[in-house]
Amino acid sequence: MIHRAPHYLLYLNVLVIATCGLIYELLAGTLASYLLGDSVTQFSLVIGVYLSALGIGSWLSKYVDSGVARTFIEIEIALALVGGLSAPLLFLAFAQITWFRIALFGSVVLIGTLVGLELPLLMRILKDHLDFRELVARVLTFDYIGALLASVLFPILLVPRLGLVRTSLLFGILNAVVGLWGTYLLRPLLNSRGLASLRGRSFLVMGILAVAFIKADTFTTWTEQLILENPVVYSTQSPFQRIVITKNREHFQLHLNGHLQFNSRDEYRYHEALVHPVMTSAESPRNILVLGGGDGLAVREVLRYPDVQSVTLVDLDPAITELATNFEPLAELNRRALSDPRVTVVNRDAFVWISEDDSVFDAAIVDFPDPGSYSIGKLYSTRFFGLMRKRLKDTATISVQCTSPLVAPKSYWCILNTLSASGYDVAPYRASVPTFGVWGFALASPTPLAGPDEDTVEQRLPQNLQFLDVTTIGSLFQMPSDIVPLESEPNRLNDQILVRLYEEEWSLGG
Amino acid sequence: MEFGRLSLSRRELLALVAGVPLAGLVGCGRHGRLSFEGELLSPDFATGHRLRDGWQPPEPTQPPTRHRVVIVGAGMAGLAAAWRLKKNDVEDVVVLELSDSPGGTALSGSRDGFRFPWGAHYVPVPMTENVELLSLFEEMDVVVGRDDAGKPIVDEQYLCRDPEERVFSEVWDAGLFPTTGATQDDLDQAERFRLEMNEWAARRDRRGRRYFAIPIAQATDERTVLDLDTLSMATWMTERGFDSKRLRWLVDYSCRDDYGLTIEQTSAWAGIFYFASRLIGDGTESQAVITWPEGNGRIVDYLASQTPGLRCSHAVCSIQQDSGGVTVRAFDTAAEKTLDFQANRLIFAAPQFLAPRLIRGWPQANRSVKQLQYGAWTVANVHLSDRPQEEDGMMCWDNVIMDSHSLGYVTSTHQLGSDYGPTVLTWYRPLLDNDPRVSRTELMRLTWDDWATVVVSDLKRAHPDIDPLVRRIDVMRWGHAMIQPRIGLVTSRELSLARQPLGRIHFAGTDLSGVALMEEAFFHGVRAADEAMDG
Numbered sequence A: 001m002i003h004r005a006p007h008y009l010l011y012l013n014v015l016v017i018a019t020c021g022l023i024y025e026l027l028a029g030t031l032a033s034y035l036l037g038d039s040v041t042q043f044s045l046v047i048g049v050y051l052s053a054l055g056i057g058s059w060l061s062k063y064v065d066s067g068v069a070r071t072f073i074e075i076e077i078a079l080a081l082v083g084g085l086s087a088p089l090l091f092l093a094f095a096q097i098t099w100f101r102i103a104l105f106g107s108v109v110l111i112g113t114l115v116g117l118e119l120p121l122l123m124r125i126l127k128d129h130l131d132f133r134e135l136v137a138r139v140l141t142f143d144y145i146g147a148l149l150a151s152v153l154f155p156i157l158l159v160p161r162l163g164l165v166r167t168s169l170l171f172g173i174l175n176a177v178v179g180l181w182g183t184y185l186l187r188p189l190l191n192s193r194g195l196a197s198l199r200g201r202s203f204l205v206m207g208i209l210a211v212a213f214i215k216a217d218t219f220t221t222w223t224e225q226l227i228l229e230n231p232v233v234y235s236t237q238s239p240f241q242r243i244v245i246t247k248n249r250e251h252f253q254l255h256l257n258g259h260l261q262f263n264s265r266d267e268y269r270y271h272e273a274l275v276h277p278v279m280t281s282a283e284s285p286r287n288i289l290v291l292g293g294g295d296g297l298a299v300r301e302v303l304r305y306p307d308v309q310s311v312t313l314v315d316l317d318p319a320i321t322e323l324a325t326n327f328e329p330l331a332e333l334n335r336r337a338l339s340d341p342r343v344t345v346v347n348r349d350a351f352v353w354i355s356e357d358d359s360v361f362d363a364a365i366v367d368f369p370d371p372g373s374y375s376i377g378k379l380y381s382t383r384f385f386g387l388m389r390k391r392l393k394d395t396a397t398i399s400v401q402c403t404s405p406l407v408a409p410k411s412y413w414c415i416l417n418t419l420s421a422s423g424y425d426v427a428p429y430r431a432s433v434p435t436f437g438v439w440g441f442a443l444a445s446p447t448p449l450a451g452p453d454e455d456t457v458e459q460r461l462p463q464n465l466q467f468l469d470v471t472t473i474g475s476l477f478q479m480p481s482d483i484v485p486l487e488s489e490p491n492r493l494n495d496q497i498l499v500r501l502y503e504e505e506w507s508l509g510g
Numbered sequence B: 001m002e003f004g005r006l007s008l009s010r011r012e013l014l015a016l017v018a019g020v021p022l023a024g025l026v027g028c029g030r031h032g033r034l035s036f037e038g039e040l041l042s043p044d045f046a047t048g049h050r051l052r053d054g055w056q057p058p059e060p061t062q063p064p065t066r067h068r069v070v071i072v073g074a075g076m077a078g079l080a081a082a083w084r085l086k087k088n089d090v091e092d093v094v095v096l097e098l099s100d101s102p103g104g105t106a107l108s109g110s111r112d113g114f115r116f117p118w119g120a121h122y123v124p125v126p127m128t129e130n131v132e133l134l135s136l137f138e139e140m141d142v143v144v145g146r147d148d149a150g151k152p153i154v155d156e157q158y159l160c161r162d163p164e165e166r167v168f169s170e171v172w173d174a175g176l177f178p179t180t181g182a183t184q185d186d187l188d189q190a191e192r193f194r195l196e197m198n199e200w201a202a203r204r205d206r207r208g209r210r211y212f213a214i215p216i217a218q219a220t221d222e223r224t225v226l227d228l229d230t231l232s233m234a235t236w237m238t239e240r241g242f243d244s245k246r247l248r249w250l251v252d253y254s255c256r257d258d259y260g261l262t263i264e265q266t267s268a269w270a271g272i273f274y275f276a277s278r279l280i281g282d283g284t285e286s287q288a289v290i291t292w293p294e295g296n297g298r299i300v301d302y303l304a305s306q307t308p309g310l311r312c313s314h315a316v317c318s319i320q321q322d323s324g325g326v327t328v329r330a331f332d333t334a335a336e337k338t339l340d341f342q343a344n345r346l347i348f349a350a351p352q353f354l355a356p357r358l359i360r361g362w363p364q365a366n367r368s369v370k371q372l373q374y375g376a377w378t379v380a381n382v383h384l385s386d387r388p389q390e391e392d393g394m395m396c397w398d399n400v401i402m403d404s405h406s407l408g409y410v411t412s413t414h415q416l417g418s419d420y421g422p423t424v425l426t427w428y429r430p431l432l433d434n435d436p437r438v439s440r441t442e443l444m445r446l447t448w449d450d451w452a453t454v455v456v457s458d459l460k461r462a463h464p465d466i467d468p469l470v471r472r473i474d475v476m477r478w479g480h481a482m483i484q485p486r487i488g489l490v491t492s493r494e495l496s497l498a499r500q501p502l503g504r505i506h507f508a509g510t511d512l513s514g515v516a517l518m519e520e521a522f523f524h525g526v527r528a529a530d531e532a533m534d535g
Helices: A007-036 A039-063 A068-084 A086-093 A097-126 A132-185 A195-218 A220-227 A267-281 A297-302 A318-326 A328-333 A350-356 A374-380 A382-389 A409-421 A454-460 A470-475 A497-509 B003-019 B046-052 B076-087 B131-139 B184-202 B223-230 B233-239 B245-259 B268-276 B297-305 B352-358 B436-445 B448-462 B493-498 B518-534
Strands: A232-237 A242-248 A251-256 A259-263 A287-292 A310-314 A343-346 A361-367 A392-401 A425-433 A437-445 B065-072 B093-096 B108-111 B114-117 B122-124 B143-146 B152-154 B165-168 B172-174 B289-291 B314-322 B325-332 B337-348 B374-384 B398-401 B409-411 B423-430 B470-483 B505-507
Touching (some): A068 A195, A086 A097, A097 A132, A242 A318, A267 A297, A267 A392, A267 A470, A310 A350, A350 A374, A374 A382, A374 A497, A382 A392, B046 B314, B076 B518, B108 B297, B114 B374, B184 B268, B245 B268, B448 B470
Parallel strands (some): A287 A361, A310 A343
Antiparallel strands (some): B143 B152, B165 B172, B398 B409
C-alpha cells in the first residue's frame, strides 16, 4: 500500500519535479535573452508565458478522470523528453532566427502545461493517504524549496559546470527517473497491464537523454562553446564563412571563421577610432563608402553626421548584413544602421565591385578582416588601393583597419607602406580596445593630409561619443615609442607578402 | 605503327568510362548520359583538308588586287608581322586567315560574361634584351615603366595574382613541386636541379650571349650547348643523377606543358631551355608571369585591332611567285568566291607543314619540313555554377594534378580577383603518342561524351564534389597544336633552312624555332616583316 512508503520519498519526488520545472523555465529565459537580447523583456515574457501555461496544466488536470497515477507517470516521461531536449533543440533553432521565437514559446507552453499537470495529479494521488491540510502545506513547501534550489544551482553550479545543453539533458533524466520510480512507488494504484511498457519507455527516454548527454561534446555549437569560452547563442555557415555569436552577461561577440570581430562591450572604441578621424578630416563628407564592416557598426558611426547623404556598404556575405539587420541584439547595437534609407548594402566581393562601379566618394572606411588569406590579402594590395583611388575625390580621406601594430608590426607597416606605394599620403594611428589590445589604423588621402585642425574637429565631432573627444582624437596619432615604422615592400597582387608576414607574426604572437 | 599506344589510350578511356560512378553523370542533358551540355569544337580544318585532298576552288571572277605585302596566317606571327609593318608605315598589307577569327592557337572565347583561353594563356615577363616584345607591351600599357636597373615594370593587374600555382597529390601543395610526402632526397635533388638550371641561365658564351635566351636567335650557337639536342631530357637527367620520381614528374609535367612531349620524347636542350630561359641567372626566381582572363587572346585582340587589312575566312589555296611578285589565290569561305592577290612580298606565317602544299614549285626549292612534327591537344572549358569545396587554401591560377594525363586547369576568373561563385576552368591535355598522326586519329574519333567524361573524371580526382557544379563543357580539338622539340629538331639543318626566305617569300611562325612560344612567334613575325621591308 502506498501509505507504507516513507513520506520523505514522496516529498523528495515533489522537490525533484519542482526543481526540474523551474530549471526548464530558467533555460528558456536564458536562451531567449542570449539570442534576442534585452534580458528584462525576455525573462518577463518567458516567466509570464510559463506561469500561464502552468495554469492551463492545472486546469486541464480536472479532465483526468481515471488512471491518475498512470497519467502522472506518462506526463513525467513526456516532460523528461520535451524538457530534456529543449535546450539542444533551441540551440539548433538558433540558425533560423524566425523559427526561434516559435520554437521557444512553443516549448515554454508545452513544458509549462506538463509541469502544471504534475502537482494537481500528485496531490490527488496523495489525498487519500494524508490529511488535506497537511498535504497542501507539505507539498507546497517542498515545491517552493525545489524552486529555491533550482534558482540557486542554475547560475552557480549548473551553467558554469555543465552548460545549458547538459543542464537541460540532466534534468530531463531526473524527470524520467521520477517517472520510473513512480511505477514502483505507485504500483498499487497502477493496472499491471501496460506497466512494462511504462517502464520500457522510461528507460528508453533515459537512454536517449544519457546518450545525448555523453555526446553533447560532439555537438558543433557545444564544441565552439568550449573553444570560444562564452556560450554560443547563434551560429551558421554561410557560403563564405562560419558565423558565430557568443554571449556572456550583457555582452556578445561576433566571430568569423573563429576570429573575434568585435565584443559589444568595447566595440565603440574600435568603431569610433575607425570612423571619426576620417569624418572630421575629409572635405564635406556626404557620400561615404564603407568596405567590409557588414556588422553595421562603422555605418552607425557614419550616420551620426547629419550631412551624410549616402552610405554605400560593400560586404561579401549577405548572411552578415542580414544578421546586422534582423538579429535583434546586433540591430540594436548598430542602431538599425542598415535599415536607414541613406544606406545601400551591396553584397559583392569588394575587389570585383571596386573595378566595376564608377561612383565617387568623399570618404571611405576600410574595415576588412585581417589579411590572413590570399582572398583577403588582395584587398590590401597596391592594385586594390589603386582601384579605390579612382572611386575617391582628391580631397577624400580614408581609414583602414590594419591589425595590431604590437603583435604584428611587420604586417601593420606593410599595409601603410602599401598605401604609400599606391600614391596615398598616410598617417598611422592607434587606439586601445580592451578586447584586442592596442589596435592599428591608417588615415590616408590621395592628396597630402592636413594636420589635425581642432576647430574643424570641434565643429564636426558628434556629441555623445563614448570614447573620443577633440583632445583624444588628436592623441590617437601620437604613436608611442614602441611602435616605430618598419621598411617593407608593398603588398602586391602578384606577390602577397602581407599574407605571409601576417601568418608568421600571428602564429608567433597571436 | 603505334597501335600499342593507341589501344592503350583507348583502354584507358574505357576504364575511365566504366570506373566513373554514373550517378553524377546520369541526367537528361542534350547528350543523354551527361547532365550538362557542351560542344565539340575544332579549328576550321574542313577547307584545309579539302585542299589537301586535291579540291580546287573555282576561277576568280575579278582581276587580282595589288598589295605591297600579303601575310598568310593571322596567328601570333602573322599579326606581329603586320604590326611591325604598320609601325614602319607599310600600310598596304593584307592578312589572310583561314579561320573566322584571328589568333591561331592563342584563340580565346567568351560566354555568359566569362572570357577564357582556348590555347596559349600566358607570357613570362620579357627580359630587358627582348626589346621588340617589350615595346608591344608598352604600347598595350602592360609594361608601364622601367625600374632603376632598367628592368620592365608590369602593371600589377596583368601579373599573375598570388596564389599562382598548386599541385594535387594527396593534398594540394603550393607551387608545382609536390612537397607532401617527398623524401629528403627528393627535396635535395629538386634543390640541386634548381641550382643547375640557374647555372645554365647565368652562363654566357665568348660573345656574351646567354646559353638559353628568348628569342632563341639571341642565344649561343656553341656546340657544347647545342649538343644537348642529341639526347633526351630523360637521358640527361639520368646522366646527371636526377632519379627522384617527384623531380622527374615535375620536369615531365613541364615538358608536357610547354611542348606536349614526355621527358623521353623531349630533347634535353628543350628541357633545359624551359627552365633556364626564364631565369635571369642571378639566383632569383623565374620571371613573373603575365596573363589575362582570356589568355594570350588579349594580345591577339590588340594586334588584330591594329590590323585593318585582316581578312578572316580566307583559305589560301596556292602561292606562286614569278619575276614580278607573288600571286596568292584564296577562297573566301564566307562569300564562297575565289580571290587573287598580287604582292611584292609574301610572309608565310602559317605552320610549315602547309608550305609544301601551298607553295608552287616546292620540290625545286630543295628544302624539306618532314622533320617538323606537330602535337595534338585537347582543351576544354569547364563552366561551373560554383567553386568546389576547399578544405584548406583556395583555387590558384594554375592547378596541376599529379600523375594525371592532363595538365590540370587554369582558372579564368583568377586574374579578375574573383574568389567566389561561378567560374570557368580551362583544362589542357596534350596527346603523347610517339607518332602524332595516331594522336590526331584518336582526337577525331572520340566523341563529346568521351571527352566530357575524361575531363570530369580527371577533375574529380582533386575535387570529388565537382560533378553537380558542372554546367557546361566545351571541348576544342587541336590537331596541329604545337611544334614538338624532339631530339635533333632545334639544331637541325632543315629548321635553319626553313627560316631562310624563298625568293620573295619570307617565313614566320613559332615552329621555326622548334618550340611553341608566343615570344618566338612574335620574334619571327617581326623578323620576317623586317626582311620583307628590306627587299
